[in-house]
Amino acid sequence: MLGKYENFLKEFDSELQRYFLKEKEFIKCRKGCTDCCSAGEYPMSRLEAEYLMYGFVKLPKETKALIRKNIEELKMTKKTFDGERFLYKCPFLIEDACALYERRGTVCRTFGLAYLKQDGTIKLPNCANLGLNYAQNFDSSTGEVLLSDPIKKELTIDNILRGELAEKYELECGEIRPLIEWF
Numbered sequence: 001m002l003g004k005y006e007n008f009l010k011e012f013d014s015e016l017q018r019y020f021l022k023e024k025e026f027i028k029c030r031k032g033c034t035d036c037c038s039a040g041e042y043p044m045s046r047l048e049a050e051y052l053m054y055g056f057v058k059l060p061k062e063t064k065a066l067i068r069k070n071i072e073e074l075k076m077t078k079k080t081f082d083g084e085r086f087l088y089k090c091p092f093l094i095e096d097a098c099a100l101y102e103r104r105g106t107v108c109r110t111f112g113l114a115y116l117k118q119d120g121t122i123k124l125p126n127c128a129n130l131g132l133n134y135a136q137n138f139d140s141s142t143g144e145v146l147l148s149d150p151i152k153k154e155l156t157i158d159n160i161l162r163g164e165l166a167e168k169y170e171l172e173c174g175e176i177r178p179l180i181e182w183f
C-alpha cells in the first residue's frame, strides 16, 4: 500500500504545484515560516501516519530524541486539556523546519492555499490573518473574502484521501485522526 501511496503522492504533488502556480500572486510562503505547523490538529490517516513513521526511524538519533520528547510533552499536556479542539505545535517541527518534509501528510501539502468549500464560502489559510497569504483579498473586520477565481476543489483530508485520485491508486488509508492521537 505504501508504494501505491507514493505514486498517488507524485500525482497529488503535481496537482498542488499547478495550484500554487495559479495562486502565486497571493502566496507568501517562504523557508523558515512555521505558521501552518505551529497550532493545528494535523489530521492524518493511518496510512499517512505509517508513512511518516517509516521516515522517522531513519532520522538521526538526536532528531528522533527531540521528536520523542515533543510527543511525550504533548501527550502530557493533552491529558489535562478540557477544551474543544486540542491545537498544538507539530512534534515534527524541529528548528523551524519539518523533520519529515518529504513524508509530510497530504493536509500539510495543502498548507497555504485558499479554496472554495461546498457551501460556497472560501476557506482561507490562517496566515491571511497575519498579513501573509491572501491577506490582500481578505477584510478581517468584516470577514469578507474577495477572490474572483478560487481553487474549486475542497482540499480537506476526506476529499483528498477518498476522492477520484485516491480511487485511481486504490488507496486504503484507514481511519483519520489528529496526528497526536497516533502516538
Ligand code: SF4
Residues within 6 Å of the ligand: 036, 037, 042, 090, 091, 092, 093, 097, 098, 099, 100, 101, 104, 105, 108
Ligand atoms: S508533519 Fe511537517 S509539515 Fe506537517 S504539520 Fe508537522 S512539521 Fe508541519
